[in-house]
Amino acid sequence: MFPVGGVGVMLAGVAIGGVLCALLALALVRRTGPVAALAIAGLLWSIAIIGLITLLPADGAPGLVPAEGRLETCSWDIGGPAPDGFWIFSGGQRLLNAVVFVPAGTFLVVAASRWGKAAFLTVPVGFALLAAYSVGIEWTQLALARLDRACDVTDIIDNVTGAAIGVGVGIVLALVLRPWRRRRPPTAGAAAGETH
Known part of the structure; x- marks a missing residue:
């Protein structure tokens, strides 16, 4: 029996991951600047969320899955039937599979652009x-x-499409936010309050 699952466990994982990634962002701000710090933490959080919502049973711990009910191969019916949404979100499953990867692609570009x-x-x-x-x-x-x-x-296919859309969004955001710029620390004279 798989011991955990369901919406409550997923949401708890999202919240805990969010707190840990916020702490990471705070720790990185001085080293990378605020934009890159948020992007790095956001990338890690979005990857964790993807794992939580795809690798935990959606309806709680399912118990035993009979051997005859187990698939032997992946479905290759590209674009075939898909359920209507899942747990919290409404809409088509394919759209949701794409949307869940958009933030990861976006944060990836913004974080990476910090290093020019x-x-x-x-x-x-x-x-x-x-x-x-x-x-x-x-x-x-x-x-x-x-x-x-x-x-x-x-x-x-849907996940990769979502990541590609996220990369496009990230390029636009990186050009607007310019995370490669660093705030220069004040010079020793300015820090000491000297005026000329």
Whole structure:
């Protein structure tokens, strides 16, 4: 039997993760600046949220899943039937699968752009890692029948599409926020209150 699950557990995990990531952002502000600190913490929080809502049973601990009810392979019916939304959100499952990856793509670009030209390598690598994360989630859902989740290639396509949209949003935000700018610390004379 899978011991935990349900909306309450997911929301508790989201809240705890949010508090931990807020503390991380506070710890990073002096080193990276506020925009990058929030983006790094936001990226980690969004990745944690994705894991919580995709790898915990949606309707509470499902108990035992009979062997005959377990899927042997992922569904390759691309764009096939999908349920209408899940737990808190309404709307189509495919839309939700895309939307949940948008913040991760957005925060990835804003966080990476803090380091200027290194973002040209970091963003594509990070995007590939988000795609690999989606594949890993679907594989886990297939391998662990006790999660009472279904592995579907369409979910991967939707997740990667959401991450790509997030990257686009992140590029726009990075150009507006310019996290690569650092506030310069005051000089020793200015800090001491000297005037000329």
